Amino acid sequence: MKRILILFLVITAMLVIAACGDAQGVDTPETPGSSSQNGEDSSNPDTGTDPGTPGNSDENGNGNGIDSNSNGDPQIPAAFSFTFNDVVIAMDDDVDYIISKLGEPRGDITVPSCAFEGLNDRIVEYPGIRITAYPIGEQHYIFNVSFFDDSVRTAEGGIRLGATIQAVFDAYGEDHSYETGMYRFARGLTYLEFLTEDDIVIGITYRLDLGL
Amino acid sequence: MRLRIVKISVAVVAFVLVFAALQRLLVPKYASFALEGGLIREYYSSSMDQDLILIGDCEVYANFSTIGFWENFGITSFIRGSPQQLVWHSYYLLEDTLLHARQKPKIVVFNIMAMQYGEPQFEPYNRLTLDGMRWSPTKFRAIAASRLDDESWLSYFFPIFRFKEHWRDLGSDDFRYFFRDPQASINGFMIRSDTMPVGFLPQPLPIANYRFSEKAYYYLNRMAELTREHDIELVLIKAPNLFPHWYNQWDEQIIEFAGEHDLLYINFLNYTEEIGLDWDIHSFNAGLHLNVFGAELMSMYFGEILQERFNLPDRRTESTVAEQWNSMAQQYHHMIALQLDEIERYGRINSFLIG
Numbered sequence: 001m002k003r004i005l006i007l008f009l010v011i012t013a014m015l016v017i018a019a020c021g022d023a024q025g026v027d028t029p030e031t032p033g034s035s036s037q038n039g040e041d042s043s044n045p046d047t048g049t050d051p052g053t054p055g056n057s058d059e060n061g062n063g064n065g066i067d068s069n070s071n072g073d074p075q076i077p078a079a080f081s082f083t084f085n086d087v088v089i090a091m092d093d094d095v096d097y098i099i100s101k102l103g104e105p106r107g108d109i110t111v112p113s114c115a116f117e118g119l120n121d122r123i124v125e126y127p128g129i130r131i132t133a134y135p136i137g138e139q140h141y142i143f144n145v146s147f148f149d150d151s152v153r154t155a156e157g158g159i160r161l162g163a164t165i166q167a168v169f170d171a172y173g174e175d176h177s178y179e180t181g182m183y184r185f186a187r188g189l190t191y192l193e194f195l196t197e198d199d200i201v202i203g204i205t206y207r208l209d210l211g212l
Numbered sequence: 213m214r215l216r217i218v219k220i221s222v223a224v225v226a227f228v229l230v231f232a233a234l235q236r237l238l239v240p241k242y243a244s245f246a247l248e249g250g251l252i253r254e255y256y257s258s259s260m261d262q263d264l265i266l267i268g269d270c271e272v273y274a275n276f277s278t279i280g281f282w283e284n285f286g287i288t289s290f291i292r293g294s295p296q297q298l299v300w301h302s303y304y305l306l307e308d309t310l311l312h313a314r315q316k317p318k319i320v321v322f323n324i325m326a327m328q329y330g331e332p333q334f335e336p337y338n339r340l341t342l343d344g345m346r347w348s349p350t351k352f353r354a355i356a357a358s359r360l361d362d363e364s365w366l367s368y369f370f371p372i373f374r375f376k377e378h379w380r381d382l383g384s385d386d387f388r389y390f391f392r393d394p395q396a397s398i399n400g401f402m403i404r405s406d407t408m409p410v411g412f413l414p415q416p417l418p419i420a421n422y423r424f425s426e427k428a429y430y431y432l433n434r435m436a437e438l439t440r441e442h443d444i445e446l447v448l449i450k451a452p453n454l455f456p457h458w459y460n461q462w463d464e465q466i467i468e469f470a471g472e473h474d475l476l477y478i479n480f481l482n483y484t485e486e487i488g489l490d491w492d493i494h495s496f497n498a499g500l501h502l503n504v505f506g507a508e509l510m511s512m513y514f515g516e517i518l519q520e521r522f523n524l525p526d527r528r529t530e531s532t533v534a535e536q537w538n539s540m541a542q543q544y545h546h547m548i549a550l551q552l553d554e555i556e557r558y559g560r561i562n563s564f565l566i567g
Binding site: 106107108109111112114116123125130146148179180181182195202203205 | 295417420455
């Protein structure tokens with residue numbers, strides 16, 4: 001009798017410990033950006049940078065190595081980045097580092113999330129752009145930069161809001177995906193998106209692929 | 213032979229008991245973090261009549277005081293809301309409510325913020341809504357509609373498989389609430405007495421597609437059909453929250469839907485002045501949610517509309533109902549006083565659980 005009981009208890013314990021390998025961690029959800037796509041190193045802003053790529057010097061806190069894969073063409077950077085007031089902003093940069101370079105933003109809010117701590121995105125706005133960053137621990141890393149008005153332009157081709165889609169093709173080529181007015185160009189784990197209406201650009205966003 | 217059967221039976225029972233006990237121990241109690249995870253479950257322990265049911269995401273459970281409805285209008289209500297509750301969650305929770313309600317509600321209010329989502333979003337939010345539902349064919353269908361590709365059915369039947377890693381950080385809550393569930397709400401309303409003024413509001417950006425998805429419309433249609441079948445009034449609302457942004461293009465689609473189905477739709481963003489909302493004092497998290505004082509204003513404003521338009525009964529004259537609700541109101545006021553005292557003493561709220 002005891003043996004049978006012990007056997008069942010052992011089975012129970014094994015089920016609990018070993019079963020369902022797809023189950024996620026504890027009760028706290030995985031933070032966007034901390035997934036395997038970005039790797040464990042993503043929480044360490046001092047590692048894994050590619051000094052040869054624009055916007056990814058060691059000092060800017062980019063720690064996810066998103067640009068480490070060369071696309072084979074030395075003329076084309078492996079990831080999209082954006083220059084604003086002479087400061088290069090790359091996806092996955094530490095937003096506090098960027099703020100230290102750009103100066104006081106006109107708005108800065110850590111957006112509360114329902115129920116879960118640690119899912120609080122941070123939104124920072126400067127005239128013409130919005131930077132959104134995801135949290136890892138106490139720090140926030142940039143996952144998109146959007147344009148508000150035509151005072152800012154993309155790093156390559158100088159595309160502004162109001163440009164024609166043909167100007168976008170001239171600057172970035174024809175290799176893109178398209179869905180309901182959105183033209184998306186990919187480089188490594190970054191995207192540059194042009195939202196259009198009647199072939200006129202009405203929205204521009206640099207984005208990190210968070211795999212969500 | 214007989215002895216063998218007895219032995220096996222005892223062993224099976226022992227296995228089931230140990231398994232159930234382990235599962236109970238390891239699943240989150242939502243007592244000291246993500247308290248909203250207990251909201252859906254709390255409905256089943258209510259023994260009160262509810263004429264009004266509010267369904268939706270955080271824009272209902274944080275924004276409408278159920279005691280406000282009671283004390284001002286004698287309206288009995290329950291909020292069936294949970295974080296990022298998507299339209300299909302809400303539809304099945306409506307089915308579930310009709311399945312378990314002591315009495316059929318007269319009005320169902322649905323907050324339409326979640327119409328922007330056409331697909332399941334995030335597994336942890338699925339768990340907060342679905343794990344709390346009682347098992348029934350409705351829950352089964354709710355999981356089927358909500359499950360992300362990498363979510364296993366087994367983990368819904370046996371949540372221990374989802375939360376097995378929790379053994380590493382078992383805490384006192386896991387033992388304290390082993391035999392009973394914590395109570396985080398007053399009939400589905402979560403009390404927050406603190407204030408965080410709206411400071412900076414991010415500017416809205418254009419999006420690629422403003423059209424609500426077929427899936428969202430499908431479940432909204434089903435909600436309209438189900439309430440019609442049960443002779444219940446369905447009211448659509450948009451709570452007055454400033455963030456995330458509610459686009460005019462979205463609003464137009466809801467106005468159109470409400471018109472086609474002869475439903476009342478109120479976008480409270482258009483009435484914040486009449487309601488008396490002051491974003492410097494009526495939000496606890498910078499405009500995302502209202503605090504209890506903002507929620508009382510909402511109940512005051514909305515309760516009057518509901519009572520006038522749908523003739524909802526004032527049940528304060530029914531002694532049994534009044535006794536239950538007044539007792540609940542005492543808990544409510546006690547909690548507000550406690551939180552205000554904590555804010556004064558410590559600068560923050562420490563007490564969130566009602567019981």
